[in-house]
Amino acid sequence: MLVNYKPQRNLLETVFLVEILKGMALTLKRMFSRPITRQYPDEKQEPFPGFRGMHALARDPRTGGPRCVACMRCVTVCPSRCIRIRYREQEGGARLVENYEIEALRCIYCGYCEEVCPVGAVVLTELYEYCSYDRESVHFSREDLLGNWDRFMAEKKYDPATYINPFWRPRGLPEERIAAGNRRKVPREWTIAGQPVGRCHRRPGGQAESGDQGVEE
Amino acid sequence: MHLFWMILQIVILITIAMLHVAYATYFERKIIGHMQVRMGPMRVGPHGLLQPIADGIKSFFKEDIIPECADRPGFLAAPVICLSAMIASLAVLPFAAGWVLADLNIGLLFIFAMSSLASYGVILAGWASNSKYTFLGGMRSMAQVISYEISMGLSLVGVMMLAGSLNLSEIVAAQGDSFFGMYLFPQAIGFFVFVVAMLAETNRVPFDLPEAETELVSGYCTEYSGFRYALFFMAEYIGMMVMASIGVICFLGGWHGPFSIPFPPFFWFMIKLYAIMFFFMWIRSTLPRYRYDQLMELGWKVMIPLALFNILLTGLFKTVVG
Numbered sequence: 001m002l003v004n005y006k007p008q009r010n011l012l013e014t015v016f017l018v019e020i021l022k023g024m025a026l027t028l029k030r031m032f033s034r035p036i037t038r039q040y041p042d043e044k045q046e047p048f049p050g051f052r053g054m055h056a057l058a059r060d061p062r063t064g065g066p067r068c069v070a071c072m073r074c075v076t077v078c079p080s081r082c083i084r085i086r087y088r089e090q091e092g093g094a095r096l097v098e099n100y101e102i103e104a105l106r107c108i109y110c111g112y113c114e115e116v117c118p119v120g121a122v123v124l125t126e127l128y129e130y131c132s133y134d135r136e137s138v139h140f141s142r143e144d145l146l147g148n149w150d151r152f153m154a155e156k157k158y159d160p161a162t163y164i165n166p167f168w169r170p171r172g173l174p175e176e177r178i179a180a181g182n183r184r185k186v187p188r189e190w191t192i193a194g195q196p197v198g199r200c201h202r203r204p205g206g207q208a209e210s211g212d213q214g215v216e217e
Numbered sequence: 218m219h220l221f222w223m224i225l226q227i228v229i230l231i232t233i234a235m236l237h238v239a240y241a242t243y244f245e246r247k248i249i250g251h252m253q254v255r256m257g258p259m260r261v262g263p264h265g266l267l268q269p270i271a272d273g274i275k276s277f278f279k280e281d282i283i284p285e286c287a288d289r290p291g292f293l294a295a296p297v298i299c300l301s302a303m304i305a306s307l308a309v310l311p312f313a314a315g316w317v318l319a320d321l322n323i324g325l326l327f328i329f330a331m332s333s334l335a336s337y338g339v340i341l342a343g344w345a346s347n348s349k350y351t352f353l354g355g356m357r358s359m360a361q362v363i364s365y366e367i368s369m370g371l372s373l374v375g376v377m378m379l380a381g382s383l384n385l386s387e388i389v390a391a392q393g394d395s396f397f398g399m400y401l402f403p404q405a406i407g408f409f410v411f412v413v414a415m416l417a418e419t420n421r422v423p424f425d426l427p428e429a430e431t432e433l434v435s436g437y438c439t440e441y442s443g444f445r446y447a448l449f450f451m452a453e454y455i456g457m458m459v460m461a462s463i464g465v466i467c468f469l470g471g472w473h474g475p476f477s478i479p480f481p482p483f484f485w486f487m488i489k490l491y492a493i494m495f496f497f498m499w500i501r502s503t504l505p506r507y508r509y510d511q512l513m514e515l516g517w518k519v520m521i522p523l524a525l526f527n528i529l530l531t532g533l534f535k536t537v538v539g
Contacts, residue, residue, distance in 0.1 A: 020504065027252040027503045035256045 050167035052109045052124035055102045056152055057145035061161045066146060068121035070095035074113035082106035083113060083122075100145060104130075104138040115170040118179035123168060125152040226318060227308075234307055238454040239269035245498045252502040276450075279443035284346060287440065291345030296441065296448035299338030303455040306331035310462045311386045313472045313482035324385040325377065328463060329370060332418055335452060336362040339420075339427060339437050342449070346440035354436030357509065358427035361417055364516035365424075369414035371524035375407040375531040376400055376467045389471030399470030403534070406527040408468045410520050412496075415460040417516070419453065421497055423504040424512060431506075461493035462486075469493075 009019070038045060047053065057066040070087035082103040087095045100122075113122045125148065132138055140148065153160045175183055243258065243265070250257025258265030283292060309324040311317040321327055336358055343355015377383060379400060380391035392400050401408055417424040428436030438449045465471060465486060474485040507515065 023503045024499060027499065030254055031248065031251045033254060035251065035254050037255050039256070039259060 047126040047128065050165075051126050051128075052111050054125050054127040054130045054148055054152070055104060055107065055140055055145060056123050056125045056148035057100060057142065058121050058123055059146055059149050059160060066097055066100065066121055066142065067119045068097045068100060068117075069119055070097050071118060073116040073118070074122050077112045077116045079110060079112065080106045080108050097142065100142040102140045102145065104140060105135060111167075114168045117168070120164070120168055123149075123165065125149070126156060127152055223318075230307060230318060231304060234304070234455060234458065235451070237458060238451050239273060241454050241457070241494060242272070242450075243269045244494075245501070248495065248498045249502040252499070273447070276447040277444055281443040281445060282440075284348070284440050286347045288345040288347060291341050292440075293445075295338045295342035295345060296445045296452070297338075298341065299335050299452040300448045300455070302331045302335040302338065303452045303459060306459045307455065309385060310459065311389060311466065311471065312462075312486050314386075316483065317386060320384065320386055322382075322384045325373060325383045325388070325463075325467075328459065329366070332456065332459070333362065333366060335456060338452070342441070343427075343437040346437075348440050350433045350435075350439045351437050354427045354429075354433050354439070357429075358420065358437060361420075361424065361426060361512065361516075364513060365414045365417035365520070368410055368516060368520035368524050369418060371521065371528060372407045372410035372414060373463075373467055374524070374528050375404050378528070378531050378535060379403065385466050385471075389466055389473065392470045393473055399468060399473070401468050401470075404468060404527070404531070406523060406530070408464075410524045410527065411464060411468065413515070413520055415464060416497070416500065417512075419456045419460050419497075421457065422501040423507050425506060426509060426512060429506060457494065457497055458490070461490050461497070464493050465489040 013019070057068060059065070060067045068085075070085055072085060075081075075083045075085055084099075084101040084103075085097060086099040087097050090096055102122075109124060111124055114120075114124055117123075122145075127148070130138065130148075149160075152158070153163065169178060169183070246268075247257040247265070258268040261267045261271045283289065306328045308318040309321050309327050311320070339358040339362075340355045343351040343353075343358065346352075376388060380388040382388055382391065416422075420427050426436075427433075428438065430436075433439070438446055441449060469489045470485075472482055472484075472486045474488075
């Protein structure tokens with residue numbers, strides 16, 4: 001394809017700098033338009049659904065501790081290896097989380113940890129204001145993460161007993177391959193049938209292979 | 218008593234010029250912000266009105282770093298040369314009838330001399346910092362000033378021929394009986410060349426090669442910090458104002474308006490000065506930077522021949538009509 005990068009100007013347009021004048025007319029017009037920027041600390045943006053912000057450990061309303069069962073899936077899946085868990089095995093095989101560390105500065109906010117979590121314990125909240133002057137205060141310990149959860153619940157006025165975020169569920173997986181604790185109602189584009197690309201779209205008919213019962217209508 | 222009066226006038230002039238510099242930076246940021254659909258400074262004071270003062274205080278208390286391998290005397294002298302040359306050229310500008318510190322007969326020549334001297338400061342800063350970026354900035358500034366000084370001088374020759382004087386007050390007085398009280402229309406080509414050369418002389422976009430931020434960090438003042446950097450900054454803005462004043466005096470009729478209104482005598486002068494300052498900022502928010510070879514080509518192959526043609530045309534006009 002022939003691309004004409006330099007449009008032809010006639011002599012008159014060159015002499016009177018018509019292109020520069022056009023550009024200047026545009027900037028002058030823009031000067032009287034409304035600025036599109038947000039005055040941040042005064043007006044804050046409401047995060048979109050599925051926003052991945054500050055890390056937290058969901059608090060189990062029954063025990064008061066974290067829901068985490070120390071299955072180590074998040075540690076395994078984390079691409080930047082920023083999660084570290086220390087646990088103790090009780091009699092009967094149940095694991096007790098002694099410490100759960102997340103280095104927020106290494107985290108890339110991919111959200112894999114919350115997707116693989118079978119009990120919805122490690123989550124990325126909708127909070128985004130947690131900067132600090134030192135690294136230590138964004139190297140979250142178990143207590144910090146539980147505190148983050150409390151702050152999230154308090155600031156967004158959610159009920160900790162019932163709050164559930166559909167975006168903690170992995171995208172485009174059939175229902176039976178999702179851990180029981182994560183089978184939640186999700187928006188349609190989060191299911192196999194709703195995927196703009198992928199398996200169901202390559203097949204004529206476009207039916208999902210199985211179970212999209214979790215679709216929110 | 219006469220000396221005291223003189224010093225008082227100088228102090229008043231410099232204070233007003235410095236206030237103008239401070240708020241020129243504010244208006245530049247605001248105007249460019251709004252042209253880019255942003256808001257510009259908003260946090261310090263209502264609509265960021267105290268921003269220039271905060272900036273001044275900040276630059277005053279910042280650490281003054283002198284590079285270890287820098288040429289110390291040159292490094293220290295460069296910003297002072299720049300600023301004092303620019304301030305000195307304020308002395309010959311007539312802001313209204315009789316409102317001039319030094320009514321020199323070679324006022325225009327004096328301004329040329331001072332703006333060339335200021336570019337010595339730039340070159341010296343580039344060389345004395347002993348850094349590649351500043352050195353490149355200084356070299357570019359030298360080449361640019363040499364090329365555009367010529368076309369600027371030549372573009373004003375037409376005005377000198379029409380007015381028959383180099384004294385700035387007399388140039389303004391001579392424009393009184395021309396069309397709209399300004400030389401803009403008989404000297405349209407001269408004004409065009411002057412505007413381009415003015416942008417190049419003050420190192421403004423699109424000719425800001427000496428301090429090209431995207432390629433040379435900050436050009437000749439890369440190694441400067443704190444108040445020395447602020448001196449360069451002030452020199453640049455005073456330079457802009459001096460050049461704008463020259464434009465107003467030589468082409469736009471100085472303190473004469475197209476019609477008379479009962480306002481203070483410098484009213485028209487200020488209006489025209491601010492219009493040209495706005496034009497500087499408008500151009501800055503619109504145009505990208507010229508490449509080095511394009512700059513040279515424009516300077517030598519377009520601007521100088523155009524200015525010479527203007528002189529020829531003015532000469533013919535004077536012989537035939539006058």
